[in-house]
Amino acid sequence: MVSMGSHVIYEWIYVGAVVSLLIWVGAEAWYGEKLLHEVPKDHITIKVTGQQWFWTFEHPDGTREVGTLHLKAGKVYKFEITGKDVIHAFNIPHFAVMIDAVPGRVNTIWVKIPEDAVGEYLIQCREYCGLLHYNMRANLIVEA
Structure with a gap:
């Protein structure tokens, strides 16, 4: 018989993967926004x-x-x-x-x-x- 606590590790892995993905997407979006606002010096x-x-x-x-x-x-x-x-x-x-x-x-x-x-x-x-x-x-x- 499987206890209720055995799925907790999978849930934490899932949450960790989702949070990591969101952090990565946010960092990429921030960098893209930074590139859009930094006008090259020779403009x-x-x-x-x-x-x-x-x-x-x-x-x-x-x-x-x-x-x-x-x-x-x-x-x-x-x-x-x-x-x-x-x-x-x-x-x-x-x-x-x-x-x-x-x-x-x-x-x-x-x-x-x-x-x-x-x-x-x-x-x-x-x-x-x-x-x-x-x-x-x-x-x-x-x-x-």
Whole structure:
């Protein structure tokens, strides 16, 4: 006859395995989050402002572009995004970039433009921001 106490060791092994797995998944998630927030040192900062119904881009030298953004292939860019009037969402679908543009707040995201990405890409608003939301687009031109 098997006593009730003989299963306790298996239960503790199971609990230990589950706790170890959770610790491992948590550590991996923390490390991944850390990598996302650590912008490489050689980055170029672009200030992005969303307003009804267009995007404004400011380069480090102070030059501004409206509706078009010129970037260089192979460079790392940090975008500092804000909204001027309502909430927008800055989105470059081809490079999997999307973050909210909120009035009174600066959100940041960074991306490395691949060397072979020379061409023209879509920038759009992905948060409904009013009557002309469908037309809130810009062109990203990646140059060699």
